[in-house]
Amino acid sequence: xxxxxxxxxxxxxxxxxxxxxxxxxxxxxxxxxxxxxxxxxxxxxxxxxxxxxxxxxxxxxxxxxxxxxxxxxxxxxxxxxxxxxxxxxxxxxxxxxxxxxxxxxxxxxxxxxxxxxxxxxxxxxxxxxxxxxxxxxxxxxxxxxxxxxxxxxxxxxxxxxxxxxxxxxxxxxxxxxxxxxxxxxxxxxxxxxxxxxxxxxxxxxxxxxxxxxxxxxxxxxxxxx
Amino acid sequence: xxxxxxxxxxxxxxxxxxxxxxxxxxxxxxxxxxxxxxxxxxxxxxxxxxxxxxxxxxxxxxxxxxxxxxxxxxxxxxxxxxxxxxxxxxxxxxxxxxxxxxxxxxxxxxxxxxxxxxxxxxxxxxxxxxxxxxxxxxxxxxxxxxxxxxxxxxxxxxxxxxxxxxxxxxxxxxxxxxxxxxxxxxxxxxxxxxxxxxxxxxxxxxxxxxxxxxxxxxxxxxxxx
Numbered sequence: 001x002x003x004x005x006x007x008x009x010x011x012x013x014x015x016x017x018x019x020x021x022x023x024x025x026x027x028x029x030x031x032x033x034x035x036x037x038x039x040x041x042x043x044x045x046x047x048x049x050x051x052x053x054x055x056x057x058x059x060x061x062x063x064x065x066x067x068x069x070x071x072x073x074x075x076x077x078x079x080x081x082x083x084x085x086x087x088x089x090x091x092x093x094x095x096x097x098x099x100x101x102x103x104x105x106x107x108x109x110x111x112x113x114x115x116x117x118x119x120x121x122x123x124x125x126x127x128x129x130x131x132x133x134x135x136x137x138x139x140x141x142x143x144x145x146x147x148x149x150x151x152x153x154x155x156x157x158x159x160x161x162x163x164x165x166x167x168x169x170x171x172x173x174x175x176x177x178x179x180x181x182x183x184x185x186x187x188x189x190x191x192x193x194x195x196x197x198x199x200x201x202x203x204x205x206x207x208x209x210x211x212x213x214x215x216x217x218x219x220x221x222x223x224x225x
Numbered sequence: 226x227x228x229x230x231x232x233x234x235x236x237x238x239x240x241x242x243x244x245x246x247x248x249x250x251x252x253x254x255x256x257x258x259x260x261x262x263x264x265x266x267x268x269x270x271x272x273x274x275x276x277x278x279x280x281x282x283x284x285x286x287x288x289x290x291x292x293x294x295x296x297x298x299x300x301x302x303x304x305x306x307x308x309x310x311x312x313x314x315x316x317x318x319x320x321x322x323x324x325x326x327x328x329x330x331x332x333x334x335x336x337x338x339x340x341x342x343x344x345x346x347x348x349x350x351x352x353x354x355x356x357x358x359x360x361x362x363x364x365x366x367x368x369x370x371x372x373x374x375x376x377x378x379x380x381x382x383x384x385x386x387x388x389x390x391x392x393x394x395x396x397x398x399x400x401x402x403x404x405x406x407x408x409x410x411x412x413x414x415x416x417x418x419x420x421x422x423x424x425x426x427x428x429x430x431x432x433x434x435x436x437x438x439x440x441x442x443x444x445x446x447x448x449x450x
Contacts, residue, residue, distance in 0.1 A: 059314075066321055070317070072316075088301040
């Protein structure tokens with residue numbers, strides 16, 4: 001059996017980056033394998049035969065898949081620098097917000113980003129409704145995890161990476177000091193935190209990637225001439 | 226602060242029933258509050274302001290929501306009769322299958338049930354693709370949890386309750402000895418297990434309820450005269 005930790009990811013997927021951050025916080029040494037999703041490696045298909053998706057964490061030859069489940073596995077396996085609260089009630093709340101992010105916040109922002117017109121803030125109205133819950137949750141706290149970065153911060157880290165990208169492409173403000181002061185401050189603090197700052201994809205490269213995805217999607221949705 | 230355990234649920238929701246089963250397996254005393262989802266109680270809206278949905282578990286006055294997260298909370302709070310495996314890798318696998326059930330198996334069966342025509346098994350083809358993974362997972366085991374009922378059994382308990390209902394309404398066979406022998410045997414074993422058998426909604430009442438939902442959905446989808 002092959003020893004060690006490997007992470008199958010891509011350079012830009014928020015689901016992969018959250019695993020990188022968690023392993024770095026824990027101080028776990030690991031090898032990163034960047035997948036080409038157009039031409040997935042035989043190993044990725046072997047390790048995740050059900051969903052055939054990244055991220056996959058392979059620990060001593062055994063795969064774990066689904067990013068939030070991988071985060072639970074990391075917490076259960078490497079106890080140092082806890083990411084989850086100890087208290088069962090707080091732990092349930094952390095799991096709730098992480099799931100809310102993937103189930104509600106992410107799709108609502110993505111929908112507006114892909115379909116909304118430029119300079120049209122109102123396309124983001126449903127997303128703003130979801131973000132209000134996060135703003136509320138941050139009251140009296142520096143991070144979702146309190147004084148230090150926890151699982152909810154890591155799960156929402158994509159906000160700090162991608163919101164500035166979407167703002168630039170759409171020429172609007174989403175999370176600014178006026179609308180979401182706490183979330184805005186959180187994005188700044190999270191982005192520059194040690195470990196996190198070192199493992200963020202380059203902003204310009206993300207802008208190019210997501211601009212291309214959006215252009216392609218708009219083209220596909222346009223009525224034929 | 227009010228002491229004790231309360232569960233907000235409905236008589237038929239699979240998400241509520243799985244919490245009933247878990248609490249019964251643990252031997253936790255609790256009060257059940259059946260909600261009318263057309264006229265939700267102020268308490269439900271107070272306890273679950275984000276999703277406004279059942280189930281909600283209220284423990285000593287503090288709410289926990291989202292059924293899979295409630296199951297984690299129950300396991301973390303009452304240690305007797307463990308529902309999750311101890312080993313982090315097996316625990317990750319259990320979480321994976323529970324999530325797969327809610328994300329993939331349930332929607333694929335529901336879609337076929339709502340839109341498929343009677344006696345038309347092929348409508349269930351995508352659902353069968355998902356069920357094949359479960360059949361594979363049951364190889365060499367009586368329950369998903371091994372020799373005893375675990376979290377994956379409880380998460381998939383709705384299959385044992387609802388598949389016979391859908392089979393009757395559609396006049397087809399979905400999970401039978403020929404197509405899915407292990408899953409078929411599991412449904413029998415699970416349904417008659419102590420604790421589980423005592424807390425299943427009556428079959429005829431479920432048939433009436435789901436027949437009405439389907440009729441209404443077909444009517445709404447029909448072209449207008």
